[in-house]
Amino acid sequence: MQLSGIIPPRFRSDRRQGRLPARWHVGNRQLLQAISLAVVACVMIPVAYLVIGAVGAGQDGVDYLLRTRTILIVSNSLALMLATTFLATLIAIPFAWLTGRCDLPARQVFLALGLAAMVIPSYLTAVTFSEAFGPKGLLQSLLEPLGVDRLPNIKGFVGATLTLTFVTFPYVVLPARAALLQADRALEEAGHSLGLNRWQVFRQITLPQLRPALSAGMLMTALYCLSDFGAVAVMRFNAFTRAIFIQTESFRMDKASVLGLVLIALTMLLLLLQSRLHSNGRHYRIGTGASRELQTVQLGRLKLPGVLFCAAVIFMGVAVPLLVLFKWLAGHMITSPIHVPLDTLAQNTVGVSAASALVVSAAALPLALLAARASSRFDRWLVKLAYAGNVLPGIVIALALVFFASQHMLSLYQTLPLLILGYAIRFLPYSIGATESALEQINPRFEESARSLGLTARESLLRITVPLARAGILAGLALVFLNVMKELPITLILRPIGFRTFATRIWSAYDEAFLSSIALPGLALILVSASVLFVILRQEKTAP
Amino acid sequence: MSATRITLFSLGVLLVALAGAPALADDEPVLTVYSGRNESLIGPILAQFSEDTGIAVEILYGGTSAVANQILTEGENSPADVFIAQDGGALGALAAADMLQALPEATLSRVLDAAFVSPAGLWVGLSGRARVLVYNPELLDEMGLELPGSILDLTADKWRGLVGWAPTNASFVANVTAMRVLLGDCDAEDWLAAMIANDAQAYPKNTPIVQAVINGEIPVGLVNHYYLYRFLAEDPEITATLHFFPGGDVGSLINIAGAAILQSSDRQDLALQLVDYLLSDSAQAYFAAKTYEYPLVTSVDPSVDLPALADIEAPEIDLSDLDDLQGTLEMIENSGALD
Structure with missing residues (x-):
């Protein structure tokens, strides 16, 4: 089972570095560039607006930034991340x-159940953790005797x-697992033959081979922590996202912008560090002969x-949330008098x-084509900027857009x-990534042949390239779908008046x-997400 | 082949989405209400209004201070027709920014006690609520603690880590504003600092505080009086009780939930119709019976066994003096209560 596709390719360690020689064979390049430029302009709105907001705050903004309280927020976020x-x-x-x-019994079942933590x-x-492990929670009632x-x-x-x-451990499991399965048996055998015991083989041979995969997974986890809003808000931990939410909720945009920019800077620093630290050592096979089972x-x-x-990991990551939700479903506590039909x-x-x-997906296609087939510096910059969503936490995007629309784009406000x-800004990278890696697997010779057989650039795009990249495009589609469905801060802040989703319903029920009233939408959300994930995994499994 | 399966799945999803679309794109003129009151408290009566009058209502829910700030930011452009707040101070802040439309005498005179109406006629109280200390008598006994005489006593060492509060809640914010007005900014600031130093337990809202007191997580919490009755209605066995600070203590502030019409609204008539509806006997009876608040019109009585509004030893204060919302919010933020 190949599961690594769940992770956006920018974080994968196995990304191909080289580019194919540049001859443009697909679509009208200028048109693609124009569309891409328009998409990137949209992606840049939040950043531009934050800068305007923060600059507008002037000296107040600087003072706010240098308060001990702001510095405390930075260290809180970093501590949580580490x-x-x-x-x-x-x-x-x-x-x-x-x-x-x-040789763990039913190890595929264990794996699938562990990864299910991702859909919660x-x-x-x-x-659910607050309910289970709170001062008077489920655990306490078990310990009461x-x-x-x-x-x-x-x-x-x-x-x-x-x-x-x-919530995040599956993001490390996936790349670690992929790397473990690709590890070279000969190295381990050599270790054994040189008298190392099982633990020494793991520590000295297997683990170092995992390093690139682990660093990718750890980066995912770290980015997740910096940008997560739900957990820190519920746990009342004063990390960046919660502080930004409090300022945004009160429409104090200058302060929220200052905090937002600092958070973006922090995230970019992390990415930079990771790419610097990324080991250049060799982890691939150099021996002759085929790699063995x-x-x-x-x-x-x-x-x-x-x-x-x-079992314990699965119990914490999956069983506890489900158990608490079922307990709430069965329990008779005060329910919201507001009945919102589940359908x-x-x-x-x-x-x-x-x-x-x-x-x-539509917006990602031209950018993915540029990424996979283009070589000009301009194209590469466009693609880089389109990946901004990776460093823009949802709460930051939401605050910038609500600020932007309420002041300058009233026709879009609350729509x-x-x-x-x-x-789209937040999840564009997921779709570009999935599409790009599918395009990279298409041999450009196909497109060249199509052109030489008389197809126009546009025809070769629609008849050769897109159909061949279909699986990647659809994987990106499903990945975005999955993530939008459980997204919280963007939904809370940007939704039209009266527009409710599973996420907002869970939030308001928790809030009051x-x-x-959390149980039903919670379980429904998990069910739908799990089905989508299942489809993605099946697709991964049967993909050529 | 699996890609086909995904295609089918996406098509299915798209169909569902299209089926949902008509519900989203509805262009009928509607009354837009910005509500600083929880949906569970005000939602049902607004739905009833729509049903009775045929006027569709769109409601944005948020914290009272947050919603007031949102209207101030939106300014002239605000889509809001009516603002419903759970604090006279937030209404006062909009009045001070000259954003509210004066209400007709017929509407204002429904509320008999002039203390619950804007002196300039810019907003009107809909229901009354008292600030109280909710407590868990058994836990208090166990801990050997006695009820405090004043909200200011909660900074004493014996209450360390034991008091629940909701520093972002508008009713709490109004209580701090009242402290600023009655005792001065310095004392209010000192009280906040002392409470934080005393490890007051922060909650996002009143309901979770009451829940925590009932569960025995904390013995006491600063809340509005009516939240406890919602729990009692579910489970009469609950032993948690309300304590009204005596002797005109600032901790016994009586505030209102109220409504105002925005000057920028182009549906003034419909907006007024809603405000009048909320002051009608049936709506007032709803507040009494369902939210356990004090009705403000004389023809309706409170539904639960509450001390009469006049019997609460509340502090002497003019609600419209509580309009420095921004000042209090900043004081609370700078105190570190939100960290």
Whole structure:
């Protein structure tokens, strides 16, 4: 099972570096550039507006930036990011190894259940963790007979870290697993023959081969932590996104802009660091002969602990949220007097996600073509800028757009197109990435042949290139759909008045403490997301 | 082949989306309400209004301070016709920015107590609410604590980490504004700092505070009086109780939820129709019976066993003096209560 496609290609370590020689064979290049430029201009609106907002704040903005409180927010966010990335990796390595390389019973089932944690949005995990591990939560009621009267409050750093660890660990498992499966058996055998024990082989041979994959997964996790809003808001941990939300909610745009720019700078710094640190050592095979089947590691006496470990990870990441949701579904606590039919929520959620996925895929195609087939510096810059969504957290995009529309684009203010624009900016990289990697696998000779056989550039694009890249385009479509569906801050801030989705319903029910009213939309959201993920995985599996 | 399956799936999704589209694109003229009150409190009566009058209402929900700030930012362009707030101060802030339309005498005179109406006739109270300390008597007993005589006593060491509050909630913000007006900015600032130093437990809203007190996570919390009754209606066994600070203490502030019409609205008639509807006997009875607030028209009585509004030893204060919303919000932010 090849699962690495879930991760946007920019974060994959196995991205091909070289470019094919430049002869343009597909579509009208100037037209593609013009469309791409328009898309990139839209993507740049938030950044431009933040700069304007922050500059407009002038000296006040500088003062605000240099307050001890702002510096505290920076260190909070960094601490959360470091702790979560460390813990997620600590969990993900053994999980990937056990389910990928060892004779664990039903390891595919363990793997699938572990990865299912990805479809549970961070805010749901956070809300259910507060219920499960709160001072008077489920865990406490289990411990009651032992005389445990109350547990310490997990709100704050502990709760946010715990939540994000179990939300993000699959992002490390995926690349780690892919790398483990590609590892060279000969190296491990050599290690064994030189007298290393199992642990030494893992530490000295297997782990170093994982390094590029791990660094990609850890980067994903770190970026997720910096941009996540739901978990830190629910856990009341004063990280960047929560601070920005508080300012945005009160329409204090200058301060929100200052915070937003700092967050973007922080994210870009992280990307820069990662590309600098990225080891240039060799991790590929240099021996002659074919790479052989990997040997399954016999766990022996360690089998039971291995099973228990994987079960515990799945219990935390998937079972606890589901158990709490089912408990709320069955429980009789105060429910919201506002009844919103589930099918309205489903229709809105699926409708806006599908519309966004289509818009994003359409916008991504010209950029992906430029990325895969172009060589000019201008083209490369366009593509780079289009990836801005990777460093723009949802809350930052939302704040810039709401500011922009309320002041200058009133006809867009509180409308669906603005909401979809917000999603598009955020998730465009996912679609470009998926499409680009599909295009890169098409041999340009096909397009050349088509041209030499008399097809125009446009015809060769529509009849040769796009059909061949179909799988990648559709994977991008599904990936955007999946992410839009559970997106929270953009939805909360940019949605039209009265427009409700699963995410906003869960949020408002949480906000007013109508916990029972979280259960149904929560479970429905998980169900729909899981089905989409299942489709993506099936596609990955059967792809040529 | 799997790509076909995905194509089919996307087509299905698209169909559902198209089916949903007509519901989204509806161009009928509607009344736009910006509500700083929770949907669960005001949503049902607004739906009833639509049903009774045939006037469609679109409602934006948010925190009262946030929504007031949003209207101030939108200015002339605001889509809002009516602003419903859970704090006289937020209404006062919009009045001070000269954004509100004066209401006719017939509307204003429905509310008998002049304290609950804007002196300039720019906003009108819809229901009354008292600030209280909700407490868990068993937990308090267990901890050997006695109820405080004043909100200012909660900074004492024995309350360390035990008091729940909602620093972003508009009713709380109004309470701090009242402190500024009655005791001065310095004392208000000191109280906030002392509460934070005393590890007051921050919650996003009132309801979770009441829930936490009922669950025994904290013994006491600063909230509005009516939240507890919603829990009691579900489960009469709950032992949590309300404490009204005595002797005109600033902690017993009586505030209003109120409504105003925006000057920029081009649907003044419909807007007024809504405000009048909310002051009608049936709507007032709704507030009494469903949100457990004090009705403000004489013909309707509170529905639960509450001390009469006049019997609460509330501080003497003019609600329209609570209009420095921005000042209080900044004071709260600078105190570090939101961190």
